[in-house]
Amino acid sequence: MLSSKTPRTIAARFLAAGAVLTLSTLSLSACGGTSSAGSSAGASSDKVGVSLIVKTTSNPFFVSMQDGAKKAAEADGVDLKLAAGKADGDEDTQIQAIENAISKGDKGILITPNGPSVVDALKKAKDAGLFVIALDTPPDPADAADITFATDNFAAGELIGKWTAAQLAGKKATIALIDLFDDKVVSVDYNRDQGFLTGLGIDTADKKKNGDEAKAGKYTGGKGGDYEIVGNQASQGAEDGGRTAMETLLSKNPNINVVYTINEPAAAGAFEALKSAGKEKDVLVVSVDGGCAGVNNVKSGVIGATAQQYPVKMAELGVKAIVDLAKTGNKPENSPGLDFYNTGVELVTDQAADGVKSITTGDATQICWGK
Numbered sequence: 001m002l003s004s005k006t007p008r009t010i011a012a013r014f015l016a017a018g019a020v021l022t023l024s025t026l027s028l029s030a031c032g033g034t035s036s037a038g039s040s041a042g043a044s045s046d047k048v049g050v051s052l053i054v055k056t057t058s059n060p061f062f063v064s065m066q067d068g069a070k071k072a073a074e075a076d077g078v079d080l081k082l083a084a085g086k087a088d089g090d091e092d093t094q095i096q097a098i099e100n101a102i103s104k105g106d107k108g109i110l111i112t113p114n115g116p117s118v119v120d121a122l123k124k125a126k127d128a129g130l131f132v133i134a135l136d137t138p139p140d141p142a143d144a145a146d147i148t149f150a151t152d153n154f155a156a157g158e159l160i161g162k163w164t165a166a167q168l169a170g171k172k173a174t175i176a177l178i179d180l181f182d183d184k185v186v187s188v189d190y191n192r193d194q195g196f197l198t199g200l201g202i203d204t205a206d207k208k209k210n211g212d213e214a215k216a217g218k219y220t221g222g223k224g225g226d227y228e229i230v231g232n233q234a235s236q237g238a239e240d241g242g243r244t245a246m247e248t249l250l251s252k253n254p255n256i257n258v259v260y261t262i263n264e265p266a267a268a269g270a271f272e273a274l275k276s277a278g279k280e281k282d283v284l285v286v287s288v289d290g291g292c293a294g295v296n297n298v299k300s301g302v303i304g305a306t307a308q309q310y311p312v313k314m315a316e317l318g319v320k321a322i323v324d325l326a327k328t329g330n331k332p333e334n335s336p337g338l339d340f341y342n343t344g345v346e347l348v349t350d351q352a353a354d355g356v357k358s359i360t361t362g363d364a365t366q367i368c369w370g371k
Helices: 007-019 060-076 091-104 116-127 153-168 187-200 239-252 264-276 292-300 311-328 361-370
Strands: 048-054 078-084 108-111 131-135 147-150 173-179 216-219 225-234 258-261 284-289 305-308 346-348
Touching: 048 060, 048 091, 048 311, 060 078, 060 311, 060 361, 078 091, 078 311, 091 108, 091 116, 108 116, 108 311, 116 131, 131 311, 147 311, 153 187, 153 258, 153 284, 153 305, 153 346, 173 187, 173 239, 173 264, 225 239, 239 264, 258 264, 264 284, 264 292, 292 305, 292 361, 305 361, 311 361, 346 361
Parallel strands: 048 078, 048 108, 108 131, 131 147, 173 225, 173 258, 258 284, 284 305
Antiparallel strands: 216 225, 305 346
């Protein structure tokens, strides 16, 4: 059922649910400022050197992550270096940033990996004594990082899938899936996609592979009904990619009435394609991210529901964890029963569905991306 709690209560519940590590793990002493990206000086003797390497700064999700890291660095006396891929999927720039962190003598690296090619560089960093924390996207294999702070991306996809099934109320689902990549495999991509289908009540085949499920059959979520999957298209997580993907899928089947998108920029692009085709009022669009812009798109009806995650908290906790390790030797631990530290997720919608826990756009605006 839709939560009736106030935004203050929602925020408190989020914090209590696991968005912060225990005080014993992350109690730190503050002692200074932050160095900007590209600084030629290494970490000073009284500061802990940390490099944050995000996928790209063209996506506001990762810009918010940088903001969270800067805030934590200012509070905790960290020499912070920022780096980013030139685009989502740019592994070469991330590898160079990892090499730079090693040469500068940083204590740790925070990274949202752009793909499997960064793994060898991360292993090299660990061998050099750096503590490696993955944010948002675990590397493959997961132990290429010492720990991951992330949303449970399968659970995020499952939430929007359950909501979609409830909204369909037994109608046939003609589904378009707008994923991240079609030229590489990353866990955030298949976990959200496969979680969505599972929440809808569609059997998946290989849970680490998109697009190999039966293309037609019965979904069991909500009241249940028939489904048809029109196809999967990559978007690179970008608005123009989402628009092109949606246009391609509509050309295959103009009767699409359910659109899953990997993130909210892709959802915005998909909506523009639907609008151009005069179909925006006939389609349920669902997504994952829960940024302030995405929440506004839920409020205005561009997106029906989104799963909100908290990148600012991921970055803040990551910085604090490395500082604590440097000062006390304490290492962060995974959430109970998981192989990562779960930073939480909430379903955001103004069309509540029975049996699917959610918060309103008003509540979500107060905590979007952990602000």
